[in-house]
Amino acid sequence: LAKQCQLPVPMVSKILKALTQAGLLLSQRGAYGGYSLARLANEISVVDIIEALEGPIAITECSSDDPQVCVYHQQCSVSNHWNRINEAIRGALQNISLQEMSQLRPARRPPPSIATITIAQ
Structure with a gap:
């Protein structure tokens, strides 16, 4: 491997x-x-894998469930927004399975641009 x-x-x-x-x-x-x-590959999510390797998903320290991470946690005006963003990302990753990740699809690439050359006479 x-x-x-x-x-x-x-x-x-x-x-x-x-x-x-x-x-x-x-x-x-x-x-x-x-x-x-x-478990079956369709029962293992990307979140399961990330959290196994990296720990809980937290886009910022504000996303942590631990109020001791930040001294301003109680009066912070943006932590709720960061929590919503973090949950949206976590939810998206939760909805993608290992089986889906293993299904290879051909890469979609734009067609190559055509080069033009002007020859001076």
């Missing part, structure tokens, strides 16, 4: 361990061991 992704083995091992601890992967030791999904 590390070779295919062109990533260092320790990094891939750390990612696999975090996904296993979060209950997204199952680990099997031994000669025929390896990793497999703990």
Whole structure:
């Protein structure tokens, strides 16, 4: 997997361990061991994966549920707006499954522009 992704083995091992601890992967030791999904791919959301690797999604510290993160939390006039933005992003990511992410689609690229050359006579 590390070779295919062109990533260092320790990094891939750390990612696999975090996904296993979060209950997204199952680990099997031994000669025929390896990793497999703990749930169906359509039951694992992008939020599940991000939170397993990075922790709770919070676009700013204002989005944290911990009031001790900011001394101005109680009187802040923008934290509610940041919370709404954070929840919108989290909701969008929650609605995308691993199965959807794994379905490759051809890239849509604009057609190449036609170059014109003017030759002076």
